[in-house]
Amino acid sequence: MSGSRFRDRRERKYGYDFLDEVLVRCPRCDGCAIVTPHPGIAADENAVGAGVQPLHRRLRCTRCGFFKDQKVDSAVMGSPVDPYFQRPLWLRASCCGNTLWAYNLRHLDLLEAYVQAKLRERGELAPGAPTSLVERLPTWLKTAKNRTEILRTIKRLRSTVPAAG
Template identity: 75%
Template sequence: MYCPRCDACATVTPHPEIPADKKAADYGSLDVHRLRCTGCGFFKDRKVDSAVVGSPVDPYFQRPVWLQTSCCGHVLRAYNVRHLDLLEAYVGARLRERGELVPWAPMSLVERLPTWLKVVKNRTEILRTIRRLRSALPAGG
């Protein structure tokens, strides 16, 4: 996503001081996430009780996503490197069997991918676009 201070690439991660094994209920049923800019070092924490995924903005901080570009007449976007990994694994797979492609991703996420991402004729262009998006990430991004 774009940093609210300098417009460089920023990342959003679960808050680093909240142990991963703690439940959201321990924190008032809220997810706590941190935005950190890779350019200027700006950071901001936010507690969110719900997040809407699927729009061109980060679901926690409502900032435009960094990883988006045109592809096959549509906009290909990813929220982070892990999302790019999922898209690449899915699009690049020759055989797409339920639950075997990306074991860490819920199947419902893959099922909600738009049809143009699933069509074999777009595979080469989508994979090329994913490589281009990866190259746009700052070092360590």
């Protein structure tokens, strides 16, 4: 990844783009488990923000075989826990006196690209559009003096994710 420029694509705060796959700690073995839309439910019934329809999610661990299905009325986003099962996120670590966290590798990629960029550009904002995820990042994550430690933590977190198999 180039560390020179980052252009905000105006992803929504804790954008739904990052919630189709959430890496969490397994409640049985504490290994890396994954929360995904329930495979037996139609995509439109699994869509975040689908109105009053409940969200159907599955938590599964390939390490120990644990799985659990759950139907939730809403997803609580914006903290280092899974928005559906309220499990601690797998990609979570202490950094600069705070908690650095990401829902999955795409979310971690976005944070890494933003932090390592020397030039950070805002994308176009439509009138009445919500604040982007990048604009809502905490100050400690945006501060250049923390760049080295944050990037080191991101690299460490990335290395903990088991290879897909």
